[in-house]
Amino acid sequence: MDELDNVLAAVGPRLRALRISRDATLSALSTVTGISVSTLSRLESGQRRPNLELLLPLAKAHQVPLDELVGAPTTGDPRPIINKGMTIVPLTRRPGGVQAYKLVLNAGSPEEPTPQVHEGYEWIYVLNGKLRLVLGDQDIVLPTGEAAEFDTRIPHWFGRADARPVEFISLFGRQGERMHVRAKPAPAEQGRGSGFAGSCRGAGQATPR
Structure with missing residues (x-):
């Protein structure tokens, strides 16, 4: 190329x-x-x-x-997009397939949810702070170290859960592509390992508001 x-x-x-x-x-x-x-x-x-x-x-x-x-x-990394208190850094450069982004929501007052729908599948992982995720009729909080995955045809929205900044990673498949997990912990380990393995199954694993 x-x-x-x-x-x-x-x-x-x-x-x-x-x-x-x-x-x-x-x-x-x-x-x-x-x-x-x-x-x-x-x-x-x-x-x-x-x-x-x-x-x-x-x-x-x-x-x-x-x-x-x-x-x-x-x-190197593409230049970030900064708008409305949000910084978005595209992390992938290849066309098609799952795209990766790092998003930073600056400190500020929590906003009112405005759910949207579109084609695709998304997986998010919180690096720092608390992320509020509205997904269908669920309204939940993802703290640092937790993840969620969902079909973006379900009405969804995410924002700060409090006034502090939030950093998270988003993996998005425009055509509904999902991550391919090659290695998973044994069933007995999932309950006592890090919160990451259990919470990556879906938004329902997060903390309800």
């Missing part, structure tokens, strides 16, 4: 990070840009090669310069 391919491969994760940071759905972005939802989804997943005809209206809709979309460095 040459330098141009490296740059283009980073566009999809950055487009998704920008959209998430602005709490925008694919449908809303489609209405603003005139680009179909399917095309936007393929751009974000790396299945559609970006071009100026697509990137110019997207840069205008997100109110960022064009080089913000394509100017990520070819080595």
Whole structure:
């Protein structure tokens, strides 16, 4: 993969990070840009090669310069997206498949949930702080070291559980891809090991509010 391919491969994760940071759905972005939802989804997943005809209206809709979309460095971590007290750092550069992000919610007052739905499957792991997750009719708190996984077609939202900052990792499969776990603890070990193994089964393992 040459330098141009490296740059283009980073566009999809950055487009998704920008959209998430602005709490925008694919449908809303489609209405603003005139680009179909399917095309936007393929751009974000790396299945559609970006071009100026697509990137110019997207840069205008997100109110960022064009080089913000394509100017990520070819080595090392891409530049973070910062918006509304949230920092999103894309950690993967390959097109398609499961994408990884580090998200940081800055300190501030907890916000009211605004659940959204979209295609895909997500797995999150809390690095620091307490993350509030609203998933369907569940309203739970994930403390440091706990994880949750869920189908993003279920109405969902996440934010600070209190006024302190939160850091977490998100693994997201646009087409519903899930992580492939090659090694798991024995059943007897799951109950006495670290909280990670037990809590990664689903959001229901977390602490109810």
